[in-house]
Amino acid sequence: MNDLEMYREQLALCDDKIIDALVERNSIIEKIMAYKETYGMPILQPAQEAKQQKQLDEKLRGNKYQEEIQDVFGRILRNSKRIQARKLFSYNIVLIGFMGAGKSTISDYLSTMFDMRLVEMDQEISERQEMSIPDIFATYGEEYFRNLETELLKELQTGSNCIISCGGGVALREENVVEMKKNGRVVLLTASPETIYERVKDSNDRPLLKGNNNVEFIADLMEKRREKYEAAADVVIQTDDKSIVQICEELITKLTELDGK
Ligand SMILES: Nc1ncnc2c1ncn2[C@@H]1O[C@H](COP(=O)(O)OP(=O)(O)OP(=O)(O)O)[C@@H](O)[C@H]1O
Ligand SMILES: O=C(O)C1=C[C@@H](O)[C@@H](O)[C@H](O)C1
Numbered sequence: 001m002n003d004l005e006m007y008r009e010q011l012a013l014c015d016d017k018i019i020d021a022l023v024e025r026n027s028i029i030e031k032i033m034a035y036k037e038t039y040g041m042p043i044l045q046p047a048q049e050a051k052q053q054k055q056l057d058e059k060l061r062g063n064k065y066q067e068e069i070q071d072v073f074g075r076i077l078r079n080s081k082r083i084q085a086r087k088l089f090s091y092n093i094v095l096i097g098f099m100g101a102g103k104s105t106i107s108d109y110l111s112t113m114f115d116m117r118l119v120e121m122d123q124e125i126s127e128r129q130e131m132s133i134p135d136i137f138a139t140y141g142e143e144y145f146r147n148l149e150t151e152l153l154k155e156l157q158t159g160s161n162c163i164i165s166c167g168g169g170v171a172l173r174e175e176n177v178v179e180m181k182k183n184g185r186v187v188l189l190t191a192s193p194e195t196i197y198e199r200v201k202d203s204n205d206r207p208l209l210k211g212n213n214n215v216e217f218i219a220d221l222m223e224k225r226r227e228k229y230e231a232a233a234d235v236v237i238q239t240d241d242k243s244i245v246q247i248c249e250e251l252i253t254k255l256t257e258l259d260g261k
């Protein structure tokens with residue numbers, strides 16, 4: 001055997017070790033999930049994730065291949081998240097609720113924590129139309145925008161394991177609710193009119209609140225929509241005075257309970 005052949009054999013042995021370690025790592029992930037479930041512990045533990053990253057940074061400090069190894073670990077971490085997500089949710093998670101209830105915020109966090117695809121409906125429609133939402137309303141009217149929402153929702157039901165952050169009005173059409181339920185579980189986020197006002201008062205992105213951005217108007221519109229939102233929801237989460245991690249944890253618990261997991 002010449003040196004080149006010997007190096008190639010060594011490389012193959014290294015690959016075997018990596019494969020064995022990855023299989024072991026993934027099975028440990030599954031054990032951790034089962035442990036957390038048995039003892040009713042939170043699934044999301046951002047502090048633990050930060051601690052692991054810090055340990056890794058320390059181990060790799062000064063290492064010649066630091067950048068490359070960090071890149072590989074980033075992928076390993078994302079794949080671990082995907083394993084968790086697939087185990088927890090075999091469907092789409094559809095977030096509905098009033099403007100400012102936190103649909104975008106919560107969807108964004110969940111999609112990062114579980115490496116799930118995120119579709120932000122307002123943003124997707126806006127990009128496809130190459131126009132802002134207020135401009136679509138002003139140019140073509142609300143009905144036109146609502147039809148775009150329905151079309152997009154139908155398209156999204158062809159996939160699974162996706163987080164869909166709806167625009168505030170999406171759940172108001174019965175046809176849309178039927179679409180959501182085909183392949184997804186519907187999560188309603190709620191908050192008091194006072195909380196909503198605090199969250200949206202400095203923004204100009206919501207045409208329905210233009211000139212009406214006050215607690216009374218919000219309370220009135222919210223009450224008009226309440227019945228439809230509640231009828232569409234598989235689970236409801238009240239978000240006042242809760243952190244994003246708390247809300248996400250409650251969402252995971254309620255969704256897994258729904259499936260009797
Ligand atoms: N739990 C929370 N605590 C404090 N602030 C929050 C919380 N959730 C969301 N916010 C803040 O409220 C504002 C509105 O949130 P977000 O954009 O996620 O709402 P939304 O439901 O997506 O609204 P829209 O229907 O208009 O798209 C953001 O500035 C966000 O940072
Ligand atoms: O509640 C609503 O009807 C809306 C909420 C936003 O997300 C946008 O979809 C649009 O401004 C309409």
Ligand SMILES: [Mg+2]
Pocket residue numbers: 103104105122165166167
């Ligand atoms: Mg949003």
